[in-house]
Amino acid sequence: MKTIKASIIGFGSIGQGVARVLLAKKDYLNKEGIDIKVVAVTDSKGSVINENGLDLEKCLAAKAEKGTVAEEIGMTGLDVITRINHDLVIEVTPTNIVTGGDGLVNLRAAFESKKDVVTSNKGPLIVKFRELTLLAEENGCYFKYEATVGGAMPIINLMRDGMAGNEIESVKGIFNGTCNYILTRMYEEKSNYSEILTEAVDLGIAETDPTYDVEGIDTAGKVVILANAVFGMDKTIADVDRTGITKITYEALEMSARSGKTIKLIGEIKKDGRLSVAPRLVPVGHPLSVSGTLNVASIQTDLAGEITVTGKGAGSVETASSVLSDIISMYREN
Amino acid sequence: MKVTMDIELKDEPGQLILALEPVSRNKANLISVFHYHKSKNTIKTGGAKVQVQLVLDAKGPVIEKIKEDMEKTGIHILRIGEEKYRETITVVLIGHVVDTDIRDTISRIDGTGIAEVVDMSLSMPEIMEPTSAALTINAIGKEELRKTVMILKAIAKEKELLLVLPIDIE
Ligand SMILES: NC(=O)c1ccc[n+]([C@@H]2O[C@H](COP(=O)([O-])OP(=O)(O)OC[C@H]3O[C@@H](n4cnc5c(N)ncnc54)[C@H](OP(=O)(O)O)[C@@H]3O)[C@@H](O)[C@H]2O)c1
Numbered sequence: 226m227k228t229i230k231a232s233i234i235g236f237g238s239i240g241q242g243v244a245r246v247l248l249a250k251k252d253y254l255n256k257e258g259i260d261i262k263v264v265a266v267t268d269s270k271g272s273v274i275n276e277n278g279l280d281l282e283k284c285l286a287a288k289a290e291k292g293t294v295a296e297e298i299g300m301t302g303l304d305v306i307t308r309i310n311h312d313l314v315i316e317v318t319p320t321n322i323v324t325g326g327d328g329l330v331n332l333r334a335a336f337e338s339k340k341d342v343v344t345s346n347k348g349p350l351i352v353k354f355r356e357l358t359l360l361a362e363e364n365g366c367y368f369k370y371e372a373t374v375g376g377a378m379p380i381i382n383l384m385r386d387g388m389a390g391n392e393i394e395s396v397k398g399i400f401n402g403t404c405n406y407i408l409t410r411m412y413e414e415k416s417n418y419s420e421i422l423t424e425a426v427d428l429g430i431a432e433t434d435p436t437y438d439v440e441g442i443d444t445a446g447k448v449v450i451l452a453n454a455v456f457g458m459d460k461t462i463a464d465v466d467r468t469g470i471t472k473i474t475y476e477a478l479e480m481s482a483r484s485g486k487t488i489k490l491i492g493e494i495k496k497d498g499r500l501s502v503a504p505r506l507v508p509v510g511h512p513l514s515v516s517g518t519l520n521v522a523s524i525q526t527d528l529a530g531e532i533t534v535t536g537k538g539a540g541s542v543e544t545a546s547s548v549l550s551d552i553i554s555m556y557r558e559n
Numbered sequence: 560m561k562v563t564m565d566i567e568l569k570d571e572p573g574q575l576i577l578a579l580e581p582v583s584r585n586k587a588n589l590i591s592v593f594h595y596h597k598s599k600n601t602i603k604t605g606g607a608k609v610q611v612q613l614v615l616d617a618k619g620p621v622i623e624k625i626k627e628d629m630e631k632t633g634i635h636i637l638r639i640g641e642e643k644y645r646e647t648i649t650v651v652l653i654g655h656v657v658d659t660d661i662r663d664t665i666s667r668i669d670g671t672g673i674a675e676v677v678d679m680s681l682s683m684p685e686i687m688e689p690t691s692a693a694l695t696i697n698a699i700g701k702e703e704l705r706k707t708v709m710i711l712k713a714i715a716k717e718k719e720l721l722l723v724l725p726i727d728i729e
Contacts, residue, residue, distance in 0.1 A: 397726065472721040476682035477651050477691035481723075483680075484649055484693070488723055506651065506725045513726060 226258055229556055230276075230311035232265040234302035234331055235318035236284070236294055239345050239372070240266070242545030243315055244281040250549060259556045261313075265305045271295030272305050302327060306334045313555075315548060316344040322437075322446050322462060325352035336360040336368070343551045345372035345544055351446045351462060354453040369551035370454070374447045375400060375520045377543035378536030382554065384455045384524060391526035393455065397493045397513065398522030400447040402538040403431045403438040404470050404490040408504075409516040412478040412487070418471060430518060440469035441490060441502040448492040448500050458498060468503040485509050561590070561616050561642035561672070561699075564626075567635040570607040578611065581628035587617035590672035614642060614699075616672050644675065644697035646704040648728065650711060654720035656690040657683065664714055668696060671710065673703035705729060 233240050247254075247261055254261060262278040270293040273284060284294050306314055314335040318328050329349040335342050342361070344350075349357060350373055361368035371381050375398075384393060399405050403425060410421045422439070425431035437443050445465040452458040470490050481488055491505040491513070507514045512533040515521045520538030525531050537543040568574040575592070582589050593612040615622065626636060656664075665676045678695035698704040708728060715722035 468721065472653050472689065473723075474653055474682075474684070474689055474691045476684060477653050477693075477723065480680055480682060480691055480693040481651060484695075486649070486725075488651070489726075491726060504721070504723050506649065506723055508726075511726065 226255065226260050227556055228260045228262055229313050229552075230262050230264045231313040231315055232267065232302075232305050232309065232311055233263055233315045233317065234265075234267045234305065235316065235346075236266050236268040236288055237317070237319075238541045239317040239544050239548070240268070240315075241285060241288060242541035242543075243317065243548050244285055245542055246545045246549045248281050254553070257553055257557050259553065261552065264311050265309050266294045267300070267302045267305055268293055268295060271298040272300040272302075273297065274300070274305070274309060276310065302331045303334055306331055306340065307338060311340065313341045313343065313552070315552075316342055316346050316349075317548070318346055320346055320348040320446075322348050322351050322442065325349040329353060329357075332357055333360065336364045336366050339364050339366060341367040341555060343367075343369045343372075343548050343555070345370070345548060347373045347443075347446045347450060350450050350453070354450070355459055367555045369555060370450070371551050372544050372547035374450050375522060375534075375536065376402075376538040376540060377546050378520050378522065378534055378538060379547070379550070380522050380524075380534060381451070381454055382550070383532075383534060388524070388526060388529060388532065391528045393496060394525040394527065395493065395495045396451055396455070396522055396524050397491055399489055399513065399515065399520050400492045400522070400538065401438055401441075401444045401490060402518030402520060403435065404441075404444070405516070405520070405538075406430050406518045407439070408470060408473065408478070408488055408490065411473070411475050412482065415475055415479075417475050418473060439471050441467045441492075442469075444490060444492040444502045445500075448494055448502060452494045452498075452500055456494060456496060460498075460500060464500055466499070466501040466503070470504055473504055481506055482509075487514055489513060560619055560622065561614065562622055563638075563640050563642050564613045564615060564636065565610060565638040566613065566629065567608050567610050567637055570609045574609075575611065577632055578613075578629060578634050581625045581632070582613070582615060584628070585617070585621050585625050587615045587621055587625060588672060590614040590616055610637065614672070642699060645700055646698045647677075647695060648698075648704065648708075648725055649678075649693055649695045650725070651723040652692045652694065652715065652720045653723070654689050654718070656681065656692045656720060659718035659720065661692070664718070665694075667714060668707060668710060671703075671707065674698035674707040 273294045273296045325348045328346040452460045486506045489507045492502045521535040523533045591614045595610040681692045683690045
């Protein structure tokens with residue numbers, strides 16, 4: 226049995242989801258020869274540390290009761306990474322796509338201190354993909370980030386491992402559940418954009434400031450990650466030709482439906498380097514015409530033809546499942 | 560009506576001008592001229608002859624007149640046929656579609672001679688609210704369709720309209 230000491234940096238929806246799946250899958254992990262011992266959990270207030278392994282049930286309970294896990298008030302993620310002896314950093318702090326935010330600082334520090342990283346945080350990957358992958362390589366660290374694109378839906382590892390040997394011509398997909406929800410509901414409810422946006426905010430599906438989602442910025446970030454991680458490009462958000470969904474009308478959806486089509490916000494990566502995010506007409510029944518908050522990706526390859534995956538693009542335990550699969554794939558055979 | 564005319568000319572200077580003269584005299588719209596340079600497509604004719612394909616846009620009787628005029632000057636017409644549109648797409652435009660002159664939008668596509676707006680539906684919920692329009696466009700072939708999409712993109716940009724393209728467009 227291999228014991229892996231880990232930290233969970235960020236203890237919101239995903240961080241707590243990770244704690245839950247680690248608890249729920251303890252036996253499964255043990256069967257794979259992996260014993261994950263979480264030695265530190267950090268949120269915005271501070272950290273809780275136990276070098277012999279924390280009781281994750283207690284961490285979840287403390288977060289629920291007091292709103293924080295912090296016992297070491299003010300002890301940051303960076304402090305944990307640089308000062309606490311461990312092997313794996315699970316980085317699940319909020320995304321900042323402009324500077325990379327604390328996530329970028331945390332990832333750099335993790336690799337510099339020779340720690341492996343699994344993350345769901347898009348920010349650092351969008352801003353400094355190449356630097357980070359090089360840094361990980363130089364330090365002999367694993368660096369996995371399946372959860373950054375499509376939440377629970379496997380896509381990065383699928384293309385890299387499952388489809389190895391294929392040349393990938395293009396990837397098209399729906400990578401933002403909020404936009405998909407809004408477009409789906411606008412048609413169902415015969416309502417305009419702003420009415421459904423209000424509903425989505427009330428249900429917690431959209432943020433109070435929805436710009437990041439509805440202007441296609443989030444989708445563009447995922448397009449950049451796929452372009453860099455799978456196609457080996459060196460792109461940033463500025464390279465994406467981007468249009469959001471705010472101008473879509475109910476009438477446009479209704480007219481499209483009359484000719485058997487629906488409108489979806491589609492992110493697209495072409496192997497010649499063209500990246501785009503735009504609303505597109507998708508025939509009903511087409512593999513990409515999934516509804517609600519679902520995500521989907523259609524991968525065009527030279528040998529396998531077209532392969533489509535669909536799944537939940539967000540959610541606590543759902544996204545944590547991608548974090549878990551990254552962890553297992555890192556430590557299983559070695 | 561759009562027609563393709565395969566004609567045969569003597570392989571000597573001035574022949575093409577001679578052939579095109581009836582086209583302009585009868586005020587037909589000449590869309591393209593294509594020389595078959597002794598390619599495999601050339602129908603065996605023997606002698607120093609070249610084959611040219613013209614694509615014209617004109618009314619039926621005008622085409623007839625052009626044909627007669629050409630034959631009078633000794634030009635051999637090998638084949639004449641109505642051009643078929645082989646590609647079709649439906650796109651959606653959203654914004655001030657009408658205020659930005661929908662007729663201009665359509666005529667800029669029709670004016671290319673390679674594509675034609677064949678159907679349009681408009682939905683204007685209220686004054687001041689954006690209009691949504693669905694346009695169905697036919698184009699002669701894939702390459703022509705690609706060009707038409709480029710024109711649509713330029714129009715949408717210039718008129719600040721949101722253009723929603725089909726998923727399978729290149
Ligand atoms: N939610 C999803 O379904 C989903 C899906 C895919 C990817 N992601 C990505 O996963 C990451 C986490 O998402 P989430 O939904 O869990 O966000 P969240 O619920 O807002 O949680 C963020 C957590 O990070 C903590 N935090 C904030 N700044 C920190 C810092 N500087 N150092 C340490 N901890 C810090 C917060 O502390 P407090 O608890 O004290 O506020 C909170 O616990 C984001 O990058 C997101 O884009 C999320």
